[in-house]
Amino acid sequence: MAAADASRDRVFAAAATAFAAHGFAGTSVDRIAHAARLNKAMIYYHFRNKAELYREILRDMFGAVGARAGAVAASNRPPADKVREFIDTFATEAEARPHFPPIWFREVAEGGPHLDDATLGDMTGVLKSLASIIEEGVRAGAFCPISPLLVHAGIVGPVLLFFASAGIRRRVERSGVRGAATLTRGEVVAHVQRVTLGLLEGRT
Amino acid sequence: MAAADASRDRVFAAAATAFAAHGFAGTSVDRIAHAARLNKAMIYYHFRNKAELYREILRDMFGAVGARAGAVAASNRPPADKVREFIDTFATEAEARPHFPPIWFREVAEGGPHLDDATLGDMTGVLKSLASIIEEGVRAGAFCPISPLLVHAGIVGPVLLFFASAGIRRRVERSGVRGAATLTRGEVVAHVQRVTLGLLEGRT
DNA sequence: GTCTATAAATAGATAGAC
DNA sequence: GTCTATCTATTTATAGAC
Numbered sequence: 001m002a003a004a005d006a007s008r009d010r011v012f013a014a015a016a017t018a019f020a021a022h023g024f025a026g027t028s029v030d031r032i033a034h035a036a037r038l039n040k041a042m043i044y045y046h047f048r049n050k051a052e053l054y055r056e057i058l059r060d061m062f063g064a065v066g067a068r069a070g071a072v073a074a075s076n077r078p079p080a081d082k083v084r085e086f087i088d089t090f091a092t093e094a095e096a097r098p099h100f101p102p103i104w105f106r107e108v109a110e111g112g113p114h115l116d117d118a119t120l121g122d123m124t125g126v127l128k129s130l131a132s133i134i135e136e137g138v139r140a141g142a143f144c145p146i147s148p149l150l151v152h153a154g155i156v157g158p159v160l161l162f163f164a165s166a167g168i169r170r171r172v173e174r175s176g177v178r179g180a181a182t183l184t185r186g187e188v189v190a191h192v193q194r195v196t197l198g199l200l201e202g203r204t
Numbered sequence: 205m206a207a208a209d210a211s212r213d214r215v216f217a218a219a220a221t222a223f224a225a226h227g228f229a230g231t232s233v234d235r236i237a238h239a240a241r242l243n244k245a246m247i248y249y250h251f252r253n254k255a256e257l258y259r260e261i262l263r264d265m266f267g268a269v270g271a272r273a274g275a276v277a278a279s280n281r282p283p284a285d286k287v288r289e290f291i292d293t294f295a296t297e298a299e300a301r302p303h304f305p306p307i308w309f310r311e312v313a314e315g316g317p318h319l320d321d322a323t324l325g326d327m328t329g330v331l332k333s334l335a336s337i338i339e340e341g342v343r344a345g346a347f348c349p350i351s352p353l354l355v356h357a358g359i360v361g362p363v364l365l366f367f368a369s370a371g372i373r374r375r376v377e378r379s380g381v382r383g384a385a386t387l388t389r390g391e392v393v394a395h396v397q398r399v400t401l402g403l404l405e406g407r408t
Numbered sequence: 409g410t411c412t413a414t415a416a417a418t419a420g421a422t423a424g425a426c
Numbered sequence: 427g428t429c430t431a432t433c434t435a436t437t438t439a440t441a442g443a444c
Contacts, residue, residue: 022229025227028436108365108368111371153365153392154358157363168312168316177328204403245428246429
């Protein structure tokens with residue numbers, strides 16, 4: 001945290017950005033070092049190797065999202081508010097860590113070979129938190145019983161796709177689709193909240 | 205197509221599987237050759253280089269989906285049926301080409317650096333076809349006007365996530381989430397159809 | 409903590425025999 | 427069409443000076 005760790009933080013940030021843009025295999029240690037304005041040897045001074053650096057980024061990412069989702073589920077509010085908050089929180093975390101949506105997509109595509117059990121537990125915790133919110137709503141008579149996996153996919157899929165696709169959407173806009181690049185975070189969150197609650201409250 | 209092309213097809217299939225599992229950078233030409241039961245030099249006999257092989261897989265994938273989405277939009281049926289068919293067709297293509305959801309995710313995560321303009325056009329065509337279906341429904345008084353980008357994300361996000369996450373869902377199931385691995389294609393398609401039509405027909 | 413230099417392995421791509 | 431052998435560049439990782 002002190003000045004002693006400044007270079008370690010630069011490595012961490014540069015690596016997160018590079019891994020998001022080019023993937024684990026597509027990112028060389030040299031590239032990370034250069035982006036962090038450091039020499040390659042410094043990477044190995046701070047981290048055991050490239051894989052360990054990558055895993056630390058995954059832990060930070062899934063740990064934060066898992067914890068915040070758990071806090072929402074444990075809070076003291078009506079189920080419908082918790083669902084709204086779950087979606088908004090998820091979007092907030094995705095926005096605060098721009099590397100998070102691309103890396104989540106890549107890990108899913110790959111089957112998660114870099115995910116250790118604890119980190120997979122954080123990922124699973126997001127799903128379990130959502131499941132507990134739904135269960136609570138069903139017990140309270142506010143929600144219909146719907147598979148948490150489907151609800152989860154209906155939230156996580158669109159939100160991650162929105163944040164991860166900013167680059168492609170700019171190209172799509174240029175090729176003639178009006179509004180592709182100007183879609184905002186607020187519109188997406190409001191839309192997903194509306195669709196999810198409509199579903200859970202049986203208005204569909 | 206004849207026996208002369210058998211080895212080319214094996215390269216194509218092996219490459220699609222490997223690129224889906226490990227990404228472009230994470231897949232070596234040697235690995236593809238081995239999976240195709242051929243020598244590395246044969247890859248270069250059939251394809252100019254690794255990037256050109258990858259691009260051909262992208263073209264095949266997005267070309268097929270783009271064409272089928274266009275056919276659904278152009279068909280002669282009520283808008284609500286077209287929406288159902290659009291979703292089912294998208295899932296069918298994703299299932300027929302198991303490499304397609306992971307590769308789509310990776311391309312989105314990367315910003316599509318491997319996508320040439322024609323292929324990006326096919327990807328955009330999927331969105332445009334959906335937009336034309338929605339517009340038709342609005343004109344007919346059957347649909348509310350909703351941003352095609354949001355509807356698109358609500359379909360493509362969950363469906364791709366479902367197919368791409370089979371590996372992770374098996375691990376999640378083992379770590380205690382019942383039903384994570386046994387969710388079926390039919391359940392997902394029916395769910396997305398229901399949510400999407402509920403939204404478009406204003407029952408939400 | 410930070411660097412240069414380098415080892416050792418692996419990658420993409422080609423030449424040329426059969 | 428298919429192979430072996432090889433060239434060249436790049437990559438991860440380490441040794442050791444400052």
